[in-house]
Amino acid sequence: MPNHYSTGADRGVAPYPNLDLSSNDWTFEERAEAVRWYELSHGTGDTRFAQFAPWMIDNNPGGFKRYRGLVPALTSEVPRGIFFVHSYAVTANADGCMYEMIVARQHGFSKRQILDTLNFAFLSGGPRAINAVSDVAGPWLDSWEDKDDAGRIVFPADWSIDPSEFVSGLDTTQIPVSDADEAALRAWHERVNSEVPRFVDLWLKLRGPGYKANRLRYEQATSSAVLPKQIYPLLTMHLGAFEANPAVVRYALRQAKSIGGISRNHIVEIIDTAFVQGNEWKMAVILDGDIADTIEHWDD
Numbered sequence: 001m002p003n004h005y006s007t008g009a010d011r012g013v014a015p016y017p018n019l020d021l022s023s024n025d026w027t028f029e030e031r032a033e034a035v036r037w038y039e040l041s042h043g044t045g046d047t048r049f050a051q052f053a054p055w056m057i058d059n060n061p062g063g064f065k066r067y068r069g070l071v072p073a074l075t076s077e078v079p080r081g082i083f084f085v086h087s088y089a090v091t092a093n094a095d096g097c098m099y100e101m102i103v104a105r106q107h108g109f110s111k112r113q114i115l116d117t118l119n120f121a122f123l124s125g126g127p128r129a130i131n132a133v134s135d136v137a138g139p140w141l142d143s144w145e146d147k148d149d150a151g152r153i154v155f156p157a158d159w160s161i162d163p164s165e166f167v168s169g170l171d172t173t174q175i176p177v178s179d180a181d182e183a184a185l186r187a188w189h190e191r192v193n194s195e196v197p198r199f200v201d202l203w204l205k206l207r208g209p210g211y212k213a214n215r216l217r218y219e220q221a222t223s224s225a226v227l228p229k230q231i232y233p234l235l236t237m238h239l240g241a242f243e244a245n246p247a248v249v250r251y252a253l254r255q256a257k258s259i260g261g262i263s264r265n266h267i268v269e270i271i272d273t274a275f276v277q278g279n280e281w282k283m284a285v286i287l288d289g290d291i292a293d294t295i296e297h298w299d300d
Contacts, residue, residue, distance in 0.1 A: 021069045024062035031057050034068070041106060042099035044140070049099040070276060078266050079153045080273060081107045082117045082231075083238045087274070089121035090239055092129050094136040101137060110151030111144050116224040120235060123221050149226050158261035159228035165259065166192070166222035166232065170212060177208035185215065193254045230261050234270050241274035244285045253294050264298035271295075 017033035026034075035047065035054050042050040056064035081104030088096035101114055122130055168188035170181050182204055189196045203211040222232050233255035240248025249271070256262040275282050287295070 016071070017068075019065065019068055021065070024065050026057050026061050026065065042102060044102070049095045049102075049136075067276075074269075074273070076269075077156060077263075078234070078269050079107065079109070079155060080269070081109050081153070082114065083235060083270060083273060085114060085117050086121045086235045087239050087242045089118055089129050089133050090125035091243075092125065092132040094132040097133050098137045098140070101141075105144070108152035108154075110149050110153075110226065111141065111146035112149035112226050113151050113153070113224075115141070116227050117235070119224075120221045120232065123218060124239065151226070155228050156230075156261065156263075156266065158263075159230045160261065161225065161227065162229045163223040163225055165229040167219050168215070170216060170219070172216060175209045175213065177204060177212050181212060192258045193251070194258055195254075228261075229259055230256070230266075233259060234262065234266065237267065238270045238274055241271045241282070241286050242277070244278065244282050246286055246288070246291055249286055249291055250294075253291065257298075263300040264295060265300075267295060267298065 015033075015037070017030060017037050019030055019034070020027070031054075034057065038047050038050045038053040039045055042053075047054055053064070056067070081100065084100040085097055085104055088094075088100055104114055105111075118130065118133065121133075166188075169184035171178060185200060185204070186196050189200055222229075224231075233252045237249055237252035237256065240246070240252060253267070256267065271286065274286075
């Protein structure tokens, strides 16, 4: 019996296409529905930001049908709209970031929430990332009038907004690193990361003022008044998995455990979306050793 899938409800502004997943081929109707969905849910009426969709249907139909077949397997305890906004921004995939912002907006994220996500992305992607994104998305963002900073998105019940969560207590009035600064930074790492990583003392000794200045950037970028504090380790975790970097995932898992409110399902959902690009080789890199043990035995 054919395995048909449809959400039965609007995803953004267009009904999700009803695809026959028992076949790798595309009917005329399936193609029309899918392209129209991309035009409206990943675009502003055309596929300029998602040209891969019609191209893949026409040139690699089986591969794209299997790609769209991922949708029934995706769950949504965590509002995922901004995770690829972040990862695509960091990697300077401006078109991808643009269509993910369109998706996020349709799902209820506010302009302020998206801008705060891009601010966090600036930490990892730098000018290259924001140059690319602003070139493509700048006019669209500038024209978006939004007075509801809190948005309509519903976050998990155990999540909370706390702009002070990542503030260590560094003295922001001077560049030199004082003894009090060093003590505050170590105390923050012990609280949030359960340990003081080796790089903290090493870089305080070798490059203290630069480290302090960069750390203050991090504290500003994680002080959103509209995004829950739980978002930040998950954004970091998603990027680490997306870029196949176990050290980053490991670091984010420690933060997630300390901050609280993040369940194993949240972690699995976010990491799983990163595996959409990479498949089993990326799973082999990330889900190995202590990371696999941590996720398997995560205590909600």
